[in-house]
Amino acid sequence: MRLMDYAEVIRSKNASPFITTLDIFFSDGEKYQTVRDSEAITPQAIAELYKIPLEDVLGIWFVDECLGIKISFLKPVPSDDPTCADLYGAQQSSPLFELNID
Amino acid sequence: MAKSELKIYSATSFLGHGVDERSLQEAARLGLDGIIAQGTTTDAGPYYLGVGKPVMAEEALRRDLELIITTAKRNGVPFIVSAGGCGADATTRLSLDLVKDICVQHEMDLTVGVIWSDVSHDYLIQGIRDGVQAERIVPHGRLEPILTEDNVRQATRIVAQVGPEVVMQLWEENPGLDGIICGRALDVGLYAALPLLHGFDKGLAMHFGKIMEDGALAATPGSGNDGLLGIISGGSFCVLPTNPARRCTPESVTGHAFYERSNPNQEVNPGGALDVSGASYEQVDERTVKVTGGRWVEAERYTVKLEGVRQVGYRSICIAGVRDPRVIANLDLILDDTRVLVEGFFAHLGREKYALNFKVYGRNAVLGNCEPSPAIDGHEICVLLDVVAEAQKLADSVCSFASSTLAHHGFPGRLSTAGNIAIPFSPGRAVPVGPVFEFSIWHAWPLEDPGEPFRTSVERFSWRGVEPHALDGLR
Numbered sequence: 001m002r003l004m005d006y007a008e009v010i011r012s013k014n015a016s017p018f019i020t021t022l023d024i025f026f027s028d029g030e031k032y033q034t035v036r037d038s039e040a041i042t043p044q045a046i047a048e049l050y051k052i053p054l055e056d057v058l059g060i061w062f063v064d065e066c067l068g069i070k071i072s073f074l075k076p077v078p079s080d081d082p083t084c085a086d087l088y089g090a091q092q093s094s095p096l097f098e099l100n101i102d
Numbered sequence: 103m104a105k106s107e108l109k110i111y112s113a114t115s116f117l118g119h120g121v122d123e124r125s126l127q128e129a130a131r132l133g134l135d136g137i138i139a140q141g142t143t144t145d146a147g148p149y150y151l152g153v154g155k156p157v158m159a160e161e162a163l164r165r166d167l168e169l170i171i172t173t174a175k176r177n178g179v180p181f182i183v184s185a186g187g188c189g190a191d192a193t194t195r196l197s198l199d200l201v202k203d204i205c206v207q208h209e210m211d212l213t214v215g216v217i218w219s220d221v222s223h224d225y226l227i228q229g230i231r232d233g234v235q236a237e238r239i240v241p242h243g244r245l246e247p248i249l250t251e252d253n254v255r256q257a258t259r260i261v262a263q264v265g266p267e268v269v270m271q272l273w274e275e276n277p278g279l280d281g282i283i284c285g286r287a288l289d290v291g292l293y294a295a296l297p298l299l300h301g302f303d304k305g306l307a308m309h310f311g312k313i314m315e316d317g318a319l320a321a322t323p324g325s326g327n328d329g330l331l332g333i334i335s336g337g338s339f340c341v342l343p344t345n346p347a348r349r350c351t352p353e354s355v356t357g358h359a360f361y362e363r364s365n366p367n368q369e370v371n372p373g374g375a376l377d378v379s380g381a382s383y384e385q386v387d388e389r390t391v392k393v394t395g396g397r398w399v400e401a402e403r404y405t406v407k408l409e410g411v412r413q414v415g416y417r418s419i420c421i422a423g424v425r426d427p428r429v430i431a432n433l434d435l436i437l438d439d440t441r442v443l444v445e446g447f448f449a450h451l452g453r454e455k456y457a458l459n460f461k462v463y464g465r466n467a468v469l470g471n472c473e474p475s476p477a478i479d480g481h482e483i484c485v486l487l488d489v490v491a492e493a494q495k496l497a498d499s500v501c502s503f504a505s506s507t508l509a510h511h512g513f514p515g516r517l518s519t520a521g522n523i524a525i526p527f528s529p530g531r532a533v534p535v536g537p538v539f540e541f542s543i544w545h546a547w548p549l550e551d552p553g554e555p556f557r558t559s560v561e562r563f564s565w566r567g568v569e570p571h572a573l574d575g576l577r
Contacts, residue, residue, distance in 0.1 A: 014145065015364035017541055018240040023360045051472045061366050065383065066356035072364040074242060077470065080148045080540045082414070082490045084470070085461050087147050091468050098474070 003040075004097040006031040012092035015072060017079040019058065020050075020089050022096060024069040032067040040101045041069060049095050052076050104301045107335035108135040111344075112293065113170050115316040117141025117185050118158030120327030121169045125318075128344040129331050130177045136296045137174045137181045139166065140289040140315055142189040144541070145362075148411040150188035152258050152539035156196060157187025164200045171201065172208050174281055181281035182269060182292050189261045189286025191220040197283055198561055205563040212280050215272045218557040219261045219285030221408065225555060226254045229547070236545040239370075239407060249408070249545045257543055260410035265372040266291035266307075267552035270299050276560055286409065289315040290371060297334050308376045309396025310339045312369065313355055320358035321348040342390040349389035356383055372552065373404040403548045406555065410543025415456075417535035418497035420487040420505040422523035429522045430478055432513045433462065436522065437485070440507045447503055456491035456500045485523065490538050501532035 003010065009025040024041075026032035035041065043057040056074040063070065077084045086092060111129040113121045117139045126137075146157045156163060163185065174181040186193025194216065205212050226249070230236075236249035246253055254260070264287040272282060273295070284292070290311035297307035310332055313320055318328035321343040328348065333340045341350050359378065360366050367379040381395035424430055437460050444458055464483030466473035487504050491497035509521045516522075525531060547555070 013362050015362050016240055016544070017144065017147070018242040018245075018544070019364050021360075021362065021364050023357075025357060049472070049474075058364060063356065063360075063366055066353050066360075068357060068360055068366070070360055070363075070366045074240070076472070078242065078244060078541070082417075082457060082488060082538065083459050085467050085486075086469075088145060095469065095472060095474050 001101050002097065003035065003099040003101055006035050006101060010093045010096050012089055014079055014089035018075055019072055020075050020092050022071040022093055024096070026067040029067060035101055036062045036069070038101045040099060041071065045099065046071055046073060049099065050076070105135065107333065108297055108300060109133060110136045110138060110293065110296060110314065110332045110334070112314040112317045112330045112332065113137055113139045114166060114329060115319050115326040116143070116158075117166050117183055118162040119166075120162070121166045122328040122345060123169055125329045125343070125345045126169060126173055129329060130173050130179070132331070132344075134177065134179045137170050137179055138293050138314070139170060139183045140287065140292055141183060141185040142187060142284075142286045144188075144409060146187065148539035148541050149537070151190055151261065151409065152411045152413060152537060154188070154190040154192035154259060156193045160196070160200070163197065164203070167197065167200055168204045171204055171212065171281065172210065175210055175212060180273075180279070180296075182284075182295060183281070184264070184284040184287035184289070184292060186285060189219045189284075190259055191218050191285060194218055194283065194285045201283070202563050206565045209565050211565065212563045213278050214561045214563070215276055215279045215282040216559045216561055217264050217268055217272060217282065217284040217287070218559070219264055219287070221260045221262045221555045223254050223257070223260070226260065226408075226547075227251050230254070234548060236408065236547045238545050240544060244540070244542070245544055249543065249547070253410070253543055256412045257410035258413050258539065260408055260543055261286040262547065262555050263288045263372070263407045263409070264291065264556060265406060265552050266295040266298055268556055268558070269295040271553055272558050273299065279560070288372060288407075290369075290376075293332075302334055303337065303398070304374075305376065305396045305398035306334065306337060306339065308371060308398060309378060309381065309393065310334050312359060312376060312378070312396075313341055313393060316358065316361065318343050318345065318348055319361065320355050321350050322354040323348060324354065324358070338392055338394040340386065340390050340392045350391040352383035352385060352391055355391045355393065372406055374401045375399045404550070404552055405546035405548050406552065408543050408545045408547050409541065411539040412542040413537055414540050415490045415492055415538050416494040416497045417538045418489045418491070418494070418501035418532045419535055420501055420531055420533065421526055422485040422487060422505060422508060423526060424483050424485060424523055425481070426518045426522065427481070428515055428517055430483060432515070433478070433483075436508065436511055436513055439511055439513075440504055443507050443511075444500060444504045448500060451496075456489060456496055458500060458504055459488040461486040461488060494534055494536070498532040498534055505531040
């Protein structure tokens with residue numbers, strides 16, 4: 001199953017023009033735990049998915065209280081670069097939709 | 103006199119996104135100690151700071167200011183807002199013009215404390231010469247690791263984020279103020295200033311600010327144009343929306359703490375960081391969440407965030423639709439040839455004078471190199487020709503030449519020989535977009551006195567002093 005089969009929200013936004021932050025939320029604890037414990041969401045997986053160096057993945061946080069996962073990474077191209085086409089970074093989450101969980 | 107409980111209303115997620123009048127009046131009926139709204143951001147990119155213009159439409163900014171200021175004044179409640187988007191002094195001046203209008207329209211006298219956030223080049227250059235080391239906030243290659251004199255000189259405009267200390271000082275030193283208007287401000291600081299003035303714990307006050315700063319976005323259903331009431335007392339605070347159609351839940355409140363933040367547990371602020379890893383969120387009634395456990399971790403030194411932009415050129419664009427399957431099938435060849443022809447035509451200028459960039463919608467324009475499926479599988483695509491050049495005229499020339507070349511370039515198997523692209527409007531071959539900027543300063547500037555880089559003033563607006571005919575025109 002893919003991440004989109006588990007999550008209720010998979011969104012992206014800028015956290016400054018230099019950082020993309022991805023938020024994943026779940027509607028029930030079981031689905032959240034399955035994804036959290038699957039170890040499918042790792043810095044290596046994110047680096048591969050977004051074709052960025054591993055050290056540019058700034059962190060992955062699993063927050064049990066709100067059934068949320070946050071992933072932040074340095075943008076390969078900052079949002080104000082002329083070659084970037086997503087100023088707010090709001091359309092960067094779709095590669096995650098298809099991530100294989102199990 | 104320090105109060106043991108404060109009721110503070112966060113009027114909207116952003117000044118200009120809309121203030122819900124009924125929610126605001128309902129909050130005012132409960133007896134408030136402050137109405138707060140943030141209205142500055144870098145989300146909309148570097149352009150606004152470059153040209154010194156507000157991000158939101160003037161009409162929207164005026165309406166929100168009007169609701170907040172008139173409600174605050176009528177109820178004898180202080181207001182604290184940041185306004186104008188980029189926070190440049192030019193936008194603060196615009197906000198004050200709007201306030202003047204509002205005072206006349208409502209026959210209201212008003213005394214406003216103003217914090218101007220433009221930071222002068224001379225101040226920064228002198229500081230750097232005196233040995234100030236301002237480190238970049240994000241380790242991005244575009245940013246100098248330590249702010250340099252050249253960085254400062256090349257910047258079109260630089261602002262610093264006003265921290266809560268500056269708001270508090272202005273408020274304390276001017277007892278007659280109805281409210282405060284800031285340029286670029288630390289969002290959280292606007293909401294934390296009153297709790298800090300009344301002696302609440304800094305971790306609690308900053309956590310309060312973090313939850314309150316976007317109004318009803320911390321409620322469910324969330325909204326960017328509705329408010330949130332916060333009641334801070336003792337070692338905790340409660341949040342609830344005054345609109346009965348919404349409620350706060352631990353999920354809505356903690357989920358909101360994720361929004362546009364790189365780290366959900368820790369947030370770096372001037373002079374320290376807010377650590378919410380040990381915080382707890384408890385549903386105390388149907389619509390209210392009680393929050394405790396935010397902790398302030400003092401930093402070794404106090405810093406303010408500098409934001410500066412430098413101009414990289416001028417932009418011209420062409421939006422080119424393609425429906426012809428033969429053009430779509432040969433797109434890479436046609437775009438490569440177009441680029442070669444453009445570079446040949448402008449060879450005498452040198453490549454560094456302009457940059458031509460094709461964004462192919464329907465293929466990988468949005469995700470660029472990290473698009474997992476970069477094949478065209480639709481029957482219609484859009485090519486955005488994006489040119490940034492040293493001068494507007496050159497950007498227009500390059501874009502115009504590139505779009506006509508793209509339109510008329512031949513390729514094997516071409517059936518539709520009158521033009522390869524559909525241009526949707528006129529002017530269309532080269533639409534001048536104007537100056538282009540990039541963030542070149544994104545650094546933490548160390549300070550002894552948090553107010554040092556900022557100018558403050560007290561502005562008095564009296565509707566009686568206005569000429570009668572001016573009054574007529576505005577009524």
